Amino acid sequence: MSATAIASAPPTLRSIALAGNPNSGKTTLFNALTGLRQKVANYPGVTVEKKVGRCQLADGSLCTITDLPGTYSLIPQSPDETVAMEVLRGLRDDTPSPSAIIAVVDASNLARSLYLVSQLLELGVPLVIALNMTDIADRRGVGVDAARLSQELGVAVVPLVGNRRRGIPELLRALADASPPQPRSWSAAEALVRAGDQLVPGIIAAGMAPPALAAQLARRLLIGDAVAQGAALHQRELSTACAAARAELQQAGCDPLVEDIEARYRWIDQVVAASVRSSAAGAPTALTERVDAILVHRVWGLLIFTVIMASLFISIFIIAKPIMDALGDGISWLGDRCTSGMPEGALASLINDGVFKGVGGVVVFVPQIALLFLFLAALEDSGYLARAAFLMDRLLAKVGLHGKSFIPLLSSFACAIPGVMAARTIDRPRERLATILVAPFMSCSARLPVYTLLIGAFFSGYGPYRDGIIKGLIMLGCYVLGIVAAAVTSLGCRWLLGRKEVSPFILEMPSYKLPQVSEILRQMWSNTRQFLTKAGTTIFCLSVLLWALAYFPRLPVEREAAVRALAGPVHAAVPSPPVSAPPAAVAAGQVSSAVPDAPAASAASAASGDPAATAATAEADNAVAAEQLAYSWAGRLGHAIEPAIAPLGFDWKMGVGLVAAFAAREVFVSTMGIVYSVGEGGEDKQQIQDAMLKDRTPDGRPVWSPLVAASLLVWFVLAMQCISTFAVVRRETGGWRWPVFQLAYMNALAYLGSLVTYQVGIRLLG
Amino acid sequence: MNAPLPPSLIPPATLADIAAGERVTVVAVVGPDQIRRRLMEMGLCRGVEIDVLRRAPLGDPIELRVRGYLLSLRGVQAALVMVQRAVRGPSQPASV
Numbered sequence: 108m109s110a111t112a113i114a115s116a117p118p119t120l121r122s123i124a125l126a127g128n129p130n131s132g133k134t135t136l137f138n139a140l141t142g143l144r145q146k147v148a149n150y151p152g153v154t155v156e157k158k159v160g161r162c163q164l165a166d167g168s169l170c171t172i173t174d175l176p177g178t179y180s181l182i183p184q185s186p187d188e189t190v191a192m193e194v195l196r197g198l199r200d201d202t203p204s205p206s207a208i209i210a211v212v213d214a215s216n217l218a219r220s221l222y223l224v225s226q227l228l229e230l231g232v233p234l235v236i237a238l239n240m241t242d243i244a245d246r247r248g249v250g251v252d253a254a255r256l257s258q259e260l261g262v263a264v265v266p267l268v269g270n271r272r273r274g275i276p277e278l279l280r281a282l283a284d285a286s287p288p289q290p291r292s293w294s295a296a297e298a299l300v301r302a303g304d305q306l307v308p309g310i311i312a313a314g315m316a317p318p319a320l321a322a323q324l325a326r327r328l329l330i331g332d333a334v335a336q337g338a339a340l341h342q343r344e345l346s347t348a349c350a351a352a353r354a355e356l357q358q359a360g361c362d363p364l365v366e367d368i369e370a371r372y373r374w375i376d377q378v379v380a381a382s383v384r385s386s387a388a389g390a391p392t393a394l395t396e397r398v399d400a401i402l403v404h405r406v407w408g409l410l411i412f413t414v415i416m417a418s419l420f421i422s423i424f425i426i427a428k429p430i431m432d433a434l435g436d437g438i439s440w441l442g443d444r445c446t447s448g449m450p451e452g453a454l455a456s457l458i459n460d461g462v463f464k465g466v467g468g469v470v471v472f473v474p475q476i477a478l479l480f481l482f483l484a485a486l487e488d489s490g491y492l493a494r495a496a497f498l499m500d501r502l503l504a505k506v507g508l509h510g511k512s513f514i515p516l517l518s519s520f521a522c523a524i525p526g527v528m529a530a531r532t533i534d535r536p537r538e539r540l541a542t543i544l545v546a547p548f549m550s551c552s553a554r555l556p557v558y559t560l561l562i563g564a565f566f567s568g569y570g571p572y573r574d575g576i577i578k579g580l581i582m583l584g585c586y587v588l589g590i591v592a593a594a595v596t597s598l599g600c601r602w603l604l605g606r607k608e609v610s611p612f613i614l615e616m617p618s619y620k621l622p623q624v625s626e627i628l629r630q631m632w633s634n635t636r637q638f639l640t641k642a643g644t645t646i647f648c649l650s651v652l653l654w655a656l657a658y659f660p661r662l663p664v665e666r667e668a669a670v671r672a673l674a675g676p677v678h679a680a681v682p683s684p685p686v687s688a689p690p691a692a693v694a695a696g697q698v699s700s701a702v703p704d705a706p707a708a709s710a711a712s713a714a715s716g717d718p719a720a721t722a723a724t725a726e727a728d729n730a731v732a733a734e735q736l737a738y739s740w741a742g743r744l745g746h747a748i749e750p751a752i753a754p755l756g757f758d759w760k761m762g763v764g765l766v767a768a769f770a771a772r773e774v775f776v777s778t779m780g781i782v783y784s785v786g787e788g789g790e791d792k793q794q795i796q797d798a799m800l801k802d803r804t805p806d807g808r809p810v811w812s813p814l815v816a817a818s819l820l821v822w823f824v825l826a827m828q829c830i831s832t833f834a835v836v837r838r839e840t841g842g843w844r845w846p847v848f849q850l851a852y853m854n855a856l857a858y859l860g861s862l863v864t865y866q867v868g869i870r871l872l873g
Numbered sequence: 874m875n876a877p878l879p880p881s882l883i884p885p886a887t888l889a890d891i892a893a894g895e896r897v898t899v900v901a902v903v904g905p906d907q908i909r910r911r912l913m914e915m916g917l918c919r920g921v922e923i924d925v926l927r928r929a930p931l932g933d934p935i936e937l938r939v940r941g942y943l944l945s946l947r948g949v950q951a952a953l954v955m956v957q958r959a960v961r962g963p964s965q966p967a968s969v
Contacts, residue, residue, distance in 0.1 A: 180914045184907065218940040219916050249941075331906065364906060368913045372921075391941050396926060399943070405930035497945050501931035504947065510934075611908045611950045612934060613915060616943035 121170040122203040123162075123282065124194055126227060127211030128220055129177030129534075130490075130617040132239040134158075135626060136211055137174040139272055147633060151201055154841040155190045165280040172209075173202060179219075181226040182332055186536050195230060196334065207233040207285050209278070214244035214251045214266070215391055215618060218372075218379050224260065225293070225371045229323045233285035236264040237278055243618070247391040249383060256382040262288050290319045295326075295370035298361045302329055302352040309345040329353060329363040395490075395618045402494050412498050415491070416517055419482045424521040424552060427474040434474070438467040456658055457651075465650035468770065469643040472524045472831065477635045479518050479525040483532060484630035486514075488622035492532060493614055500612060506594040507601035508545075509538035509612065516542065516593070519549035520586075523832045527839055528638065535610040541600045543836055544849055545593035547827050550586045553772040557823050558585055560776050564796035565816035581820070588824045592856065638835070645834035653770045653830070657741040662734055670734045671727045729784040736781050741766045755822065755861040756815040756869075758804070768828050775823075814872060818865040826857035888937075888946070888954035893927045897956035904953035916940040917954055 125140075127133040137145070141160025148157045158174040175194055176187035183189040190199070197204025210227050212220040227234055238253055257264040263281040267274035306325035310316055315338060316324045327335035328349045339345050356363055390396070401407050442463030446455040486492040496510030503512050511533040519526030526546045533539040550558075562578050569577050662670075736742050745763030752762055760782045768775040776795065783798035802810040827833070827850050836846040891897055899921045902909050916939050917923070924938040934947045946954075 179911070182910065182914075184911055216942045219942055222914055222916070364910055365902075365913065365919070368910070369918050372916070372918050390938065392938060392943055395943060396938070399926070399936065403927065403929065403936070409930055493945070497929050497934060497936065498931075500947065501929060501933045504933070611911065612945075612947040613908075613911055613950060614934070614945045615915075616936060616945050618943075 121164070121168065121206045123170050123172045123207045123209060124205035125172055125174045125209050125211065126191060126195060126223070127175075127177060127237075127239075128179055128213065128216075128223060128615075130615060131177065131211045131213045131220060133177060133211045134174060135623070136209075136237055136239065136267065137172065138626070138629065139275055140172055140278075147637065149841065150190050150199070152841070153186045153190060154839060155187050157190075157202070162279075165276070165283045168283075170206075170282075171203075173205070178223065180223060182330075185534055187534060192334070195227070195232075198334070205232055207235065207282055209235050209237050209282070211237045211239050214238050214241045215247050215249055217244075217249070217251060217383060218375055221375045221378060222368075222371060225374065228260070228262070228288050228291065229320070231287050231290070231317075231320050233282075233287050234262045235278065235281045235285050236260065236262060237274075238264050238266045240268075241266045242268045243620070244391070247394070247618075249385055249391045252382045252384065256378065259378045259381055260288075261291075290323065293367070293370035293374050296361055296366050298356055298359050299326075299329065299363055299366045299370075302356055302363075305352060306345065306348055309342070309348055313339075313342045313345055315339065315342065315345075326363075326367060329356070330367045331364060392618060395616075398619050399494070399616070402491070403497055408494075408498060412495060415486075415495075416514075419479070419514070420517055420521065422478050422482070423475045423518060423525060427478055427521070428552075430474040431471050434470050435467050438463055438470060453658070453661075457654070460658070461651045461654035464654065465647045468650045468831065469639065469646045472522065472638065473635055475518075475522050476525045476528060476638050477631050479529060480631045480634040481627060483514065483529060484627040485622045487532065488620065488626060490617040490619045493616050496614060497616065504612070506597045507538070508541055508597055509533050509535055510614070512538060512542040515546055516549055519546040519551060522551050522553070523547040523549065523829065524638075524642075524835050527832065527835050528634065530839065535612075537600075537610055540840065540845065541597050543839060544600065544845070544852075545596050547829070547832050547849070547853065548589045548593035548596065548825070550589045550824060551772070553829070554585075554823050556773040556776045557768075558582055558820065560779070560792060560795065561816040561820055563792070564799055565811065565813040585820055585824050588821065588860075592825055596852075596856075642831075642835045642838040645837065646831045649830040649834065650770055653741075653767070655740075656744070657736060657739050657767060659740060660738065662731070662738045666734065666738070667731050670730050673730065726784070729781070732781050733784040736763060736778070754866065755858070756812075756818045756865040757861075758810055760802075760810075761819065765822070765826075765828070769830055771831070772823060772828055814865060814868040817868065818861040821860040821864045822857045824857075825853060825860050827853035885955050885957055887952045888923065888925070888935075888956050889948045889951040891925045891956065891958070893925055893935075895958060896922060896924050897958050898922055899954060900957050901955040902953060903955065908950065908953060912946075912950065912954060915944060916942075923954075923956065 125133055125137055137158065137160065140162045144162070145158060145160030148159075149155065150157045155176055160172050160174070161169055162172050163169055173194060175191040178188040178191040180188070181192045181195065183192045193199045194202045195205065195208065208227055208230065210224050212224060224234075224236065236256070238251060238256070241251065241253075244251060251266075253264045253266045263285060265274055265278045265281050267278065303322055303325040306328060307321045310321045310324050311318055315321075324335055328339055328345075329352060336349075339349065353363065385391075402411060439459075442459040445463070446459050449455040449458075483492070486495065492511070492514075495513060498510070499513040500510030503510055508516075512530070514532070515526045515529040517526075518529050523546050526549065527543050530539050530542045530546070533542060562581050566578055566581055567574050737745075742759075742763050744766050745761075746759045748762045748766075749757075749759040752758075752765070757765070760779070763782055764775045764778045767778040776792070779799065780795050783795060783802070785794040785798055799811045800809070804810055833846045833850060836849060837843055840846065885900055886897075888897065899917055899919055901919060902912050902917060904912075921939060926936045926938055926943070928935050929945075934945045935951055936943060936945045938944075
């Protein structure tokens with residue numbers, strides 16, 4: 108770090124907080140003020156985004172700007188609002204208490220926006236109003252007289268056009284000159300004012316507030332502001348006086364909570380009446396209402412919703428696919444290039460299958476995440492996201508979720524990673540958590556190869572027409588089972604947390620706006636970058652760990668040679684050794700003599716280009732790969748869990764597949780390919796299926812049956828088998844607690860589901 | 874309703890009972906402090922006029938206009954808002 112960077116360290120900087128309602132255009136202003144000089148992190152202990160940037164004031168001094176989460180009130184109702192309140196009141200250790208506040212006010216929705224302003228005016232901190240969206244307000248026939256508004260509020264009001272940079276220099280100038288607003292008292296009922304006055308001496312005596320701010324602290328104590336009450340907790344005299352005052356007010360029929368809010372709104376009504384000239388005949392929301400008449404119409408609304416959601420789904424399910432494939436191919440090509448000069452061995456494999464596959468396993472999610480956040484940003488910016496929630500809320504409320512859970516859950520049918528990330532749009536913490544917990548139950552695209560492999564192998568041969576129908580129904584059953592499991596889980600969450608915890612659905616329906624391309628791209632990039640840096644690291648480390656599990660320990664050379672000799676009688680017969688031993692004769696004693704021959708022979712036959720010999724070499728390689736996998740930690744783990752999974756109808760080979768599938772579920776298919784020595788190529792699905800059908804237990808019974816396949820399908824529907832989801836849930840819930848719970852819960856449920864399927868099935872089928 | 878009733882004779886209802894297109898006045902907001910406070914902070918105070926615009930296609934939530942902006946509430950929350958139907962009956966949605 109250079110000397111200048113140290114010299115401009117935070118303590119010497121003025122810190123400015125950017126506060127405002129949701130949908131007030133706060134973030135656009137933040138971007139306009141800070142440009143690219145911004146940093147996104149998390150507030151410690153909560154999953155609330157912390158956005159800090161830098162900007163130069165009119166007097167040339169640098170300041171930090173914190174973009175606070177949107178809030179309606181300083182008496183918070185969600186983690187987001189709590190953080191905003193704590194920063195504004197200077198209660199957080201991780202953020203300096205603001206030396207000035209910019210309140211972003213939506214000019215087209217002035218009355219409601221001024222409620223928060225009425226609270227900000229009481230903080231005793233210099234305040235500047237950024238009157239945003241004046242152009243939209245003008246077009247809606249709401250002319251706000253900024254000078255008059257400034258006079259009414261007693262602070263500077265700077266009109267802005269949010270999407271263009273008009274007004275920014277004036278805002279910076281006003282910030283440099285801002286001073287703390289005059290304390291004021293809202294003309295509340297006399298009883299409330301009197302009760303407050305009685306508390307003031309006690310507050311000043313206890314040193315809880317300077318005399319100028321004592322009256323409003325008294326008011327906050329009376330209306331039940333938890334933060335004020337918490338501060339007064341240790342002032343015993345004050346607390347008793349406050350309780351007595353509240354009881355007295357109650358008896359007098361005055362509810363401080365109601366009285367305070369109504370007093371503020373009475374003041375707001377005066378301010379609005381003085382500073383707004385309404386020129387239009389209709390309501391300012393007339394245009395939005397006309398659009399709503401179509402977009403939330405019972406027929407057209409649902410139809411348009413279906414089209415929008417279908418295109419969202421298609422883009423992350425189908426359009427992202429070739430990009431993901433190309434990225435994957437590109438990365439493995441790079442890996443091959445890097446290791447092409449290296450001798451085969453652990454290092455080459457680490458680089459190729461560990462590091463590059465690990466990077467690929469992270470990067471592969473980028474197209475889906477980027478596309479989903481492109482859609483989400485556009486839907487949110489335009490105002491449609493609230494309508495989508497409005498349309499779907501009834502359906503989701505029945506299982507304890509939120510209207511805004513719809514898009515995260517829909518996305519999870521493509522992949523749970525973007526789905527879990529999309530749950531950020533849900534501002535109610537309980538519903539957000541429930542959505543994250545149930546999202547992986549949606550059958551994602553990684554499960555599809557497993558479904559088609561198993562259904563194709565074990566549920567066919569019913570005749571040309573019935574075949575398709577039966578396969579289709581089983582596939583549908585898998586999807587439905589996942590949805591049912593999600594619904595039951597979500598209801599269980601609600602039951603566990605108690606009914607009174609159900610958070611209210613009070614959702615603003617913002618006016619429709621044309622989304623701005625630059626904002627959308629910025630949001631898309633910001634979310635993708637966060638995934639790469641935060642969740643990506645965990646995913647990468649876990650993939651390298653999984654690679655090591657499947658790679659070590661290495662098969663001893665003698666064992667490899669023995670397997671090769673067993674598997675490749677053809678190539679062993681053709682080139683070098685004149686007399687080939689029958690496979691059965693390659694017993695322990697002969698192994699050591701075969702060692703130097705086998706690799707040389709396979710190399711020779713591969714070089715000769717003889718098709719038969721090449722095939723034989725490939726077969727031997729496959730056999731070695733199968734043996735190697737069985738020998739590795741993953742294979743041993745598969746063996747070790749066999750007693751546990753036997754009641755589900757699984758053998759150790761499937762156990763290995765289940766272990767390997769933690770990298771990604773579709774890896775189960777290629778692992779089966781390795782286990783059955785048919786190679787791991789995806790095009791060999793038919794071969795894998797044949798091998799599965801032919802596999803026999805030592806006593807000659809088939810290992811696989813439709814019942815085993817059904818049990819395995821149930822497992823794959825219900826189990827959480829994806830380190831990437833695990834990593835993203837950790838990142839999105841801010842700790843290990845929920846991902847670990849989810850892993851344990853889903854896999855326990857999967858075990859139970861498979862157990863019931865297999866045991867009931869075996870008793871029914873005899 | 875030909876002859877308008879005096880306000881004192883119109884029985885109070887909750888916002889959840891109001892049909893789309895009707896205009897009502899808030900009489901009181903009841904329920905747990907946390908929810909009551911937020912409803913009022915969003916502008917649903919005593920004496921405020923509300924236009925109920927529509928119900929969602931599945932019957933819930935409802936969309937309404939209050940203090941010049943649009944808000945949606947689930948029926949459960951709307952039932953906490955006690956209202957009185959406007960004496961002059963249903964209003965035209967877009968006129969103030």
